[in-house]
Amino acid sequence: MGIRTGRQYLQGLRDDRAVYVSGERIRDVTAYPPFQRTVTTLAELYELQHDPAHKPVLTYPSPTTGEPVSTSFLIAETAEDVARRVAGEELRAEATFGLMGRLPDFMNAMVTDAAVAAAYLAQHQPQFANNLVRYYEYCRENDLCLTHTLVDPQIDRSKGPAEQADPAAALHRVRETDRGIIVHGARMLSTLAPFADEIWVGPFYPRKAGEEPYALCFAIPIDTPGLKFICREPYDTGRSRFDRPVSSRFDEEDALAIFDHVLVPWERLFINGDIEASNSFLVHGAGYALLQATIRGVVKLRFLAGLACHLAEAIGRSAAPHVQAQLGELVAKVELGNGLLRASAQDVVAARREGLSLRALAAALWVFIPETQMRAAEIIRQLSGSGLIMTPTERDFDNPEIAPFLEQYLQGKGLSARARVRLFKLAWDLIGEQFGSRQLQYEWFYAGDPIFTRSRFYRSPVVDNYKQMVMRLLETAN
């Protein structure tokens, strides 16, 4: 089949999926008003692949059919291949201003990583490795959109899933049948779930002996019987694009994924209780998912830096030295991000060729990007003052009784009141409103807890080199 059109993508979402919002089951997610504008954004991304101006960047010929398929499925062996992945993913991230963390690209990249890791899995269970490669090809050829869920419910984090008061709460294998395994329990979160074709359940936390029923990896269609998604409140409340410039288009949704005695067919199972495979599977990928997340994060930083500069200029503060220092700090950090992105792409090439570790990529993703997103939001708040809050609605501007006052009192430096308010509304939607607060929470946690992930750097072998340097100085000081 190859790349889908926007219409084909939308058609695929009209199935028997069990998606709940505010206590109501949503029969057609494409027609539900709070979801409609986000599914339109996603459909536009599918459509973009058919645009002759972008098709060469966004697609490559399928190794099995020769038909165009998304570059986010490319198993990149060379520097040129990795550059193709970066170009395609950067284009889609730019199209959404870096605001959708779980663009289909992300899971396409993760499934491609999994296909690379299949070589490792084959040493454990060859039939599951074959399943994985076939599944990757299926996603690639059908241009599927996936959600994923890796984390057990946050009930009592001081204990593993088997030690919880209710050991049946976390997703686990209940029994095996001739058709597959029956699983039951929940995982959280599952971003993009209402808008996806399939769900990927993967390993994330290290599992230990006794947790075999929880050590699972599989993928099934969203409309599989027994699978239910309970969504958080949507942030698109139907307000105009003027009033909510980003939540009206980019709310990718998050859901609790509930598996109520769900059948996972044998051919969709990739890990079934193998603790060692579950714990080491992810590190045998190629780093494509991490690279996609880094690209998306850096694109968003560019957008935030641009926005901060506009805000300062709109209120005539951009000449103040301390404001320039804050803006300069952000722009410099974007440059660091761009550099880390280039180094990350090289890391991916080197890792494929020589088995080196993905240190620059990991540093970008686990340390630099979450911290810089937080810092950018802080700078935007600090330099905006009350402008972030005093943002009347589009309907206020449409009321002739008050519009002239707004035009007079809310104008900016060389900007009409409408243009100035529009800018600050964008900033508030992006960092303050429900959508904005969720963005910050997402940026901090989506790749795991950055406080804990960064401790891996202290444990990395390179630390010995740094410590030896100190000893070298001390030895020559004698």
Ligand SMILES: Cc1cc2nc3c(=O)[nH]c(=O)nc-3n(C[C@H](O)[C@H](O)[C@H](O)COP(=O)(O)OP(=O)(O)OC[C@H]3O[C@@H](n4cnc5c(N)ncnc54)[C@H](O)[C@@H]3O)c2cc1C
């Ligand atoms: C908006 C959003 C979207 C997400 N989307 C997805 C998705 O699509 N798919 C998916 O699989 N996951 C998703 N996640 C979940 C994400 O993977 C987790 O949030 C992340 O792994 C952290 O786990 P947690 O939320 O359970 O927090 P916890 O791990 O419970 O952390 C909570 C607190 O406990 C502390 N803590 C953690 N570990 C320890 C420890 N060992 N000792 C002491 N303190 C500790 C942390 O520092 C933190 O302060 C999403 C999260 C967010 C916020």
